[in-house]
Amino acid sequence: MHFPTAQAPYLAPINSVSRIMLTVQVALIPGLAALVWQFGSGVLVQCLIALVAAALGEAAMLSLRRRPAVPALKDYSAALTAILLAVSLPPLAPWWLTAFGTLFAIIIGKHLYGGLGYNPFNPAMVGYAVLLISFPQHMTAWLPPRELSGAALGFADAWTAIFSRTLPSELTFDALAMATPLDTLKTQLGLDRSLDEIQTGALFSGIGSRGWQWVNFGFLLGGLWLLKRGLIAWQIPVGFLSALFAMALIFFLIEPAVYPTPLFHCFSGATMLGAFFIATDPVTASTTPRGRLIYGASIGLLVFVIRSWGGYPDGVAFAVLLLNLAAPTIDHYTRPRVYGYPK
Amino acid sequence: MNLFKLWNFHGGVHLDGQKQESGRAPLAVARLPERLIFPLQQRNGEDSKPVVAPGDRVLKGQAIACDDNPVIPPIHASSSGVVRAIEQLPLPHPSGLSGLCIAIETDGEDVATAFSGNPGYRQCSPAELRRNIHEAGIVGLGGAAFPTSIKMAAGTSRKVDTLILNGAECEPYITCDDSLLTHYSEEVLEGAKILLHSLQAERCLLAVEDDMPDALTALEKAMNCGDFETVQLVRVPAVYPTGGEKQLIKVLTGREVPARGIPADIGIVCQNVGTAAAVYNAVVRGTPLISRIVTVTGRGVKRPQNLLARIGTPLSDLVRQCGGYTSEAERLVLGGPMMGFDVPTDDLPLTKSVNCILVAGRNELIGEKQPLPCIRCGACADACPVNLLPQQLYWYGRSDQIERAVDYKLFDCIECGCCDYVCPSHIPLVQYFRAAKGKAIAKRREREKSEHARLRFESRQARKEQEKRDREESAKRKKLTLGASKAPEIVEAIERAKLRRAEKAGQASRNSDPTAKKQPEPSGPSAVKSPDAGAAEPGSAERTSVPEAKSPKID
Ligand code: SF4
Ligand code: SF4
Numbered sequence: 001m002h003f004p005t006a007q008a009p010y011l012a013p014i015n016s017v018s019r020i021m022l023t024v025q026v027a028l029i030p031g032l033a034a035l036v037w038q039f040g041s042g043v044l045v046q047c048l049i050a051l052v053a054a055a056l057g058e059a060a061m062l063s064l065r066r067r068p069a070v071p072a073l074k075d076y077s078a079a080l081t082a083i084l085l086a087v088s089l090p091p092l093a094p095w096w097l098t099a100f101g102t103l104f105a106i107i108i109g110k111h112l113y114g115g116l117g118y119n120p121f122n123p124a125m126v127g128y129a130v131l132l133i134s135f136p137q138h139m140t141a142w143l144p145p146r147e148l149s150g151a152a153l154g155f156a157d158a159w160t161a162i163f164s165r166t167l168p169s170e171l172t173f174d175a176l177a178m179a180t181p182l183d184t185l186k187t188q189l190g191l192d193r194s195l196d197e198i199q200t201g202a203l204f205s206g207i208g209s210r211g212w213q214w215v216n217f218g219f220l221l222g223g224l225w226l227l228k229r230g231l232i233a234w235q236i237p238v239g240f241l242s243a244l245f246a247m248a249l250i251f252f253l254i255e256p257a258v259y260p261t262p263l264f265h266c267f268s269g270a271t272m273l274g275a276f277f278i279a280t281d282p283v284t285a286s287t288t289p290r291g292r293l294i295y296g297a298s299i300g301l302l303v304f305v306i307r308s309w310g311g312y313p314d315g316v317a318f319a320v321l322l323l324n325l326a327a328p329t330i331d332h333y334t335r336p337r338v339y340g341y342p343k
Numbered sequence: 344m345n346l347f348k349l350w351n352f353h354g355g356v357h358l359d360g361q362k363q364e365s366g367r368a369p370l371a372v373a374r375l376p377e378r379l380i381f382p383l384q385q386r387n388g389e390d391s392k393p394v395v396a397p398g399d400r401v402l403k404g405q406a407i408a409c410d411d412n413p414v415i416p417p418i419h420a421s422s423s424g425v426v427r428a429i430e431q432l433p434l435p436h437p438s439g440l441s442g443l444c445i446a447i448e449t450d451g452e453d454v455a456t457a458f459s460g461n462p463g464y465r466q467c468s469p470a471e472l473r474r475n476i477h478e479a480g481i482v483g484l485g486g487a488a489f490p491t492s493i494k495m496a497a498g499t500s501r502k503v504d505t506l507i508l509n510g511a512e513c514e515p516y517i518t519c520d521d522s523l524l525t526h527y528s529e530e531v532l533e534g535a536k537i538l539l540h541s542l543q544a545e546r547c548l549l550a551v552e553d554d555m556p557d558a559l560t561a562l563e564k565a566m567n568c569g570d571f572e573t574v575q576l577v578r579v580p581a582v583y584p585t586g587g588e589k590q591l592i593k594v595l596t597g598r599e600v601p602a603r604g605i606p607a608d609i610g611i612v613c614q615n616v617g618t619a620a621a622v623y624n625a626v627v628r629g630t631p632l633i634s635r636i637v638t639v640t641g642r643g644v645k646r647p648q649n650l651l652a653r654i655g656t657p658l659s660d661l662v663r664q665c666g667g668y669t670s671e672a673e674r675l676v677l678g679g680p681m682m683g684f685d686v687p688t689d690d691l692p693l694t695k696s697v698n699c700i701l702v703a704g705r706n707e708l709i710g711e712k713q714p715l716p717c718i719r720c721g722a723c724a725d726a727c728p729v730n731l732l733p734q735q736l737y738w739y740g741r742s743d744q745i746e747r748a749v750d751y752k753l754f755d756c757i758e759c760g761c762c763d764y765v766c767p768s769h770i771p772l773v774q775y776f777r778a779a780k781g782k783a784i785a786k787r788r789e790r791e792k793s794e795h796a797r798l799r800f801e802s803r804q805a806r807k808e809q810e811k812r813d814r815e816e817s818a819k820r821k822k823l824t825l826g827a828s829k830a831p832e833i834v835e836a837i838e839r840a841k842l843r844r845a846e847k848a849g850q851a852s853r854n855s856d857p858t859a860k861k862q863p864e865p866s867g868p869s870a871v872k873s874p875d876a877g878a879a880e881p882g883s884a885e886r887t888s889v890p891e892a893k894s895p896k897i898d
Contacts, residue, residue, distance in 0.1 A: 001659070001668065001672070001675070001688065001689050002687055002688055003673070003674050003675040003685065003686065003687055003688065003689075004673075004674065004685075004687075004710065005439070005674075005684075005685035005686065005687050006685055006709075006710040006711055007684075007685075007771065007773070007774045007777075008676075008680070008681060008682060008683055008684055008685075008760060008773065009680060009681045009682070009760030009763050009764055009773060010674075010676060010680040010681075010683075010685075010703070010708035010709055010710075011358065011515070011680050011681060011708070011709070011760075011764055012708075012709045013709075013712070013763065013764055013765065013766055013767070013769050014764060014765060015722065015765060015766075015767040016767050016769065017715050017718060017767045017768055019767070020718075020720070020767050071713075071715075075715060077718075115716065116715065116716050116718065117715075117716030117717050117718050117719065117768075118716065233721060282718050282719050282720035282721065283718050283719050284719075285719075287719050287720075287721040287724060287732070287734055288721075288724070288732065289724075292721075331732075331735075335732060335751070336353075336724075336730045336732070337730065338602070338729055338730050338731055338752045338755050339352070339353070339589060339593070339599055339600075339602075339728070339729045339730055339755065340589070340599050340600055340601050340602035340603075340604070340729075340755065341601075341602050341752075
């Protein structure tokens, strides 16, 4: 008898890129659900726009690079980038903004660097940063959470609002737009108001702020599930959250009139999304165990710095991008001790 | 036994054992085949030399190939018959190469040479026992086929306190050690005592995976009947690759074999359980290593089971005795699915190192993978039992930065395949690492060669300078003695001549430049020798000045 040969090992691999990417998208569901519940269905429309733009961008770039498009589209990495960007955008942002951000993320952030696995920067955050710098008004026009507005826009209303900039008759964009709690905090502190005064505002309640704390809970839930499935390295979220918490605690204890509580930091803005879904992007994160801890902690630290003293209300995107740059160096200096070498 | 403290090694993976089929069937004794084949090459390296010729009648247990080199144990005929040929035949080797083999046609009588055992081995010195083990042709039966006597000799220069018997069969499908421990527990335990005596070590740890209940029961029973205080049975978790020598040592003792070292450096010698039984048979019963237990399994074979088979039996014979191939038989693997290798044909003999014949059915094993780019997820690093960063090795190996890969400890990779198995991008990492190791070795050879040439050149240069200094010294001395009597014109003429000569030499060196560039790097022994040959006869200043001027080019 004759047999074909190949090289060992011969056991089929237990995982695949598409499965990982899909699982991460499933893990986004609780956070996404909280967003829809609090801010209406706009985010779903944004997800659709981003998915279509990402698929088109990916296919176009692959055909330009003369690579088959179907296998790459099936790895669902572009889809994940699209959704991560979409959930970071104001729910009623105009469609072209989302499309532009997504295309920028896929074309510049991913393919110009060589495509999947070769991009040094998190593509979704590249897209986000570009939008934030180019269209600041649109990017800061968030919506009031359901707890304040009493109702949230349904899918059809959100659709028309996003595509044709028209709202149901009783509403106007100006009346609808509202700064995020982090943004409010930043502006008001700049006006020399004390934290106590600011936090009597309607936006602030509970451990974080209305609406936002639920969204953060949602992403935390999904993130914990990913941890349990072993799909993300625990070091990154643990490093991120504990550094952010520790920094916030220190400054809160020193000057509670200016610095909000550590819990407020952990459950505001993009904290949980960043800690479990953005900073953990394998391609652009550190890959050694100790390196990941340092990487995560540095992001947490930077997020606090940017939020407290920087020019932007939230700092996740910029903190992640900055640490993306440092990841290879961190990896180099945190190589694990190999078996048989002195401790 | 359960109180024994176990340690952990980094990484590892849980694999589906696939051991039920072959493990549940009883151990069968394989039939005597019509033809026995013995490759002269037992491991990578030199062949041993045949001591029989075509036409010779041989008996079972008779040595048919020997070597003076202690690293090459002899080969014995595993039944009686006539040597038909000594010829090139395909070898059971990943390269698929052929090699010289002794082919014996059996006569069915199975007549053995007279074996004389030595039950009173306690009177023997360790050296005598080692010679015994060598002459019985015993090699490691776990798969590596390393000569056992050599491994035991490592204890002579180092203090060995622990003997580890490896019964942790961590690769899926393989159950031959399980079967051996179940049926021959006493031989294994007695073998352990002989090995202990020969090592002058105090304790033996016998490691068995905790998913081998039959073996455990048999061993416990045997230990209760005999006097085996020095042997301790330890259950280890069934995590791949616990059965790897370095990993098992870590699990049992918490010690790590130093990089580039051997277990004896930390007071440990590790042997496979089958090897221990073979040592018992050799020392006490006098029988050389002519048979072993081999697992024949997979969905491609009708009746998976363990066979006690003669070394040299064609694989096709063994498969036939297990009911033959099923209709879906697709691949033939020697060893396990993680570290074994595919062979293209069953027309190969069973050798001492083959522990499993895995006939895979349709889609039971994978072939070529369709890799995606590395997404740097680090799953490979989490799984690596050596704590390497396979993603970095892959990156550097692929971009041809072999030096960096070596710096990231490429050569500590044991090719266990854990990284391959967990990689979501389906990258054939181990394949890359094998290739990178090959490239690194080739590069090192190249470097050594040029280093060698450089050293020879430098020593020649130093010698020449010394000669020059000596010459100048003696010239000076002569001048001093002559100086008084020499007329000034003569001194001047000598100076002029010297100047001319120096100019000429300078020109020669300038002329020689382009040719020096064209000259290839010294690559072979001849290239190394040629400048040396020139220096052998201490030539005149002109003659030596040319190669001297070339020196920076050669460097
Ligand atoms: S497991 Fe595969 S994809 Fe992940 S880092 Fe390792 S080589 Fe890259
Ligand atoms: S094959 Fe090498 S790199 Fe991969 S897990 Fe095993 S030892 Fe580590």
